[in-house]
Amino acid sequence: MAAYILRRLAYSLITLALFFALIFVLVRMTGNPADLYLPLNSTQEMRDAFSARLGLDQPIYIQFGRFVLDLLRLDFGDSLVRGIPAMSVALNAFPRTAALALVVMPIAATLAIMIGSAAAYRPNSIAGRTATLGALVATAVPDFWIGIMGVLWFSVMLGWLPTSGTGGWQYWVLPVLALAARPTGILAQVVRGAMVQTLTSPYIKAARAKGISKQALVFRHAFRNATLPVITVGGEQFAGILSGAIVVETIFGWPGIGKTMMDSILQRDFAVVQASALVIASSIFLLNIFIDILYARLDPRISFK
Amino acid sequence: MSVSAQNPPGESTGSKPTGGYVLASLRHDPLAVGALIYIALLVLVLVGGSVVLGEMAASQNLRMRNLAPGALEAGWQYLLGSDSLGRSVLARIVVGGVRTLGVAFTTVVIASVIGTAIGIYAGYRGGLADNLVMRVADISLAFPGILLAVVLLYIFPPALTTVIVVLIVNRLPLYIRVSRAETLEVRERLFVSAARVLGASTWRIATRHVLPVIAPTILTVATLDVAVVMLVESSLSFLGMGVQPPSISWGLMVADGRRYLRAAWWLTFFPGLAIILTGIAINLVSNWLRVALDPVQAARLHKHGDDDGQ
Numbered sequence: 001m002a003a004y005i006l007r008r009l010a011y012s013l014i015t016l017a018l019f020f021a022l023i024f025v026l027v028r029m030t031g032n033p034a035d036l037y038l039p040l041n042s043t044q045e046m047r048d049a050f051s052a053r054l055g056l057d058q059p060i061y062i063q064f065g066r067f068v069l070d071l072l073r074l075d076f077g078d079s080l081v082r083g084i085p086a087m088s089v090a091l092n093a094f095p096r097t098a099a100l101a102l103v104v105m106p107i108a109a110t111l112a113i114m115i116g117s118a119a120a121y122r123p124n125s126i127a128g129r130t131a132t133l134g135a136l137v138a139t140a141v142p143d144f145w146i147g148i149m150g151v152l153w154f155s156v157m158l159g160w161l162p163t164s165g166t167g168g169w170q171y172w173v174l175p176v177l178a179l180a181a182r183p184t185g186i187l188a189q190v191v192r193g194a195m196v197q198t199l200t201s202p203y204i205k206a207a208r209a210k211g212i213s214k215q216a217l218v219f220r221h222a223f224r225n226a227t228l229p230v231i232t233v234g235g236e237q238f239a240g241i242l243s244g245a246i247v248v249e250t251i252f253g254w255p256g257i258g259k260t261m262m263d264s265i266l267q268r269d270f271a272v273v274q275a276s277a278l279v280i281a282s283s284i285f286l287l288n289i290f291i292d293i294l295y296a297r298l299d300p301r302i303s304f305k
Numbered sequence: 306m307s308v309s310a311q312n313p314p315g316e317s318t319g320s321k322p323t324g325g326y327v328l329a330s331l332r333h334d335p336l337a338v339g340a341l342i343y344i345a346l347l348v349l350v351l352v353g354g355s356v357v358l359g360e361m362a363a364s365q366n367l368r369m370r371n372l373a374p375g376a377l378e379a380g381w382q383y384l385l386g387s388d389s390l391g392r393s394v395l396a397r398i399v400v401g402g403v404r405t406l407g408v409a410f411t412t413v414v415i416a417s418v419i420g421t422a423i424g425i426y427a428g429y430r431g432g433l434a435d436n437l438v439m440r441v442a443d444i445s446l447a448f449p450g451i452l453l454a455v456v457l458l459y460i461f462p463p464a465l466t467t468v469i470v471v472l473i474v475n476r477l478p479l480y481i482r483v484s485r486a487e488t489l490e491v492r493e494r495l496f497v498s499a500a501r502v503l504g505a506s507t508w509r510i511a512t513r514h515v516l517p518v519i520a521p522t523i524l525t526v527a528t529l530d531v532a533v534v535m536l537v538e539s540s541l542s543f544l545g546m547g548v549q550p551p552s553i554s555w556g557l558m559v560a561d562g563r564r565y566l567r568a569a570w571w572l573t574f575f576p577g578l579a580i581i582l583t584g585i586a587i588n589l590v591s592n593w594l595r596v597a598l599d600p601v602q603a604a605r606l607h608k609h610g611d612d613d614g615q
Binding site for chain 2: 014018019029133140145149244262266
């Protein structure tokens, strides 16, 4: 197991390195920060001095070489906008997004298991059909639309919740609502599919023939096997929030990693874009390894080779 | 999951479902029938309507601004209200829908064709090519798709083609993954080995033996993906990085309406509703296709339904 994890980490490092080279080139293609940071009437000398100070006058392969050397010393450069190390900007923003994901996913998973089981248990009953349709609606609703409609309903009309910002629990309700809908819908469909499959498999038939009650059948026997695909897809959704909460963060002024990265791209704050991308990608790699381990723990047929 | 481990998914498509069978399966699925009718009507209304209403969607009328929905006394075009410049929301939804669905459909067709070709190639050839393709696909999995899109859209001019190219880049890995995984499994089947022994060229095996077997899976994935692309494009347009004014898309309408939320909720509500309804319909069709194109799963589902009735 330890050997497997080590090999996975080594593999991830190669992918991370490739990914990093790509980001490095891409952010530099967005243009020279000098256009943004120097006054319009600045002279060519000022521009050159600015570029030289940031090392942007060098050919890109030299810039990249320097960048890699700095990386080895764990130096990610300083933020152009804030003048503090880029990595601390990224590490300051990331927990806010991770906290959102950590609140959203348990809620989404619990709801999805309830909806999905109801849909699979009696697929043709009214409750089953309602659950199936509910899951579909949740899958199809754009997060920004839920966010805006939530603001309209709960903030503007009822005045119960703040429109944006951070603070007490009131500030969490709408972002969580907006982010939870789609994972709930997708997971509920996965639960439904997995449950339909397990409920018709031979071992369930055997258990049923033995006279086990329907509740025990669903929750003790079928559910355990149905958790595996739920974990896979749940992991993807979790990663999706870590990297893709950008729209919801923008709507609610949530200073998470997505908003930080988006703002940094617009401000050509290359160091922060790079540091944020590294933090997001590393967290997703770690998440994937964690899910693999969890998977092997839950399914004795899977073993690490 | 445990069942699919015993029956590899591709195995079930060994006997090809005929068109008649697929259509007949609609009898068991009234929701899918409804969804297909909705989509057919939507396409008809959007294509026909955008020709008729194209001018109305852009024409301003300041005396008619911010009309609430149902203001029929001002004219039928204000059924869904009007915006701050007095433009008909209904007309704008029709015209915006053409753009939204057109972008989504174009993206999915191109991404699925290119992605499937790469996936089959990587899966069938294996070795270095396969490794390379999968590492690149890994990157895209770890990389925030929407942020990559934002970076690309910031670099290149915000034209419609840029948006489509960015969306294709965003969706390619999905098709590469799915078609590669399926190819890996099909490659080991007897009929492929037989074809190889008989001297069939790689091209012939890929197009005549592998592709037909994996096509139903790709079709199901692609159908669902139209809804996903629609959401991604809407998000990008919402962030101001997708479809640019004066063009209209549903996501852009939601973003524009946000500023007038207090005064005119309908500017945000109706375009969002259009996205949701269309998304639900596409999901329903994709669900139906997945079952209908896979006889084993269809039998299982129906059997389960019967069991349930007892």
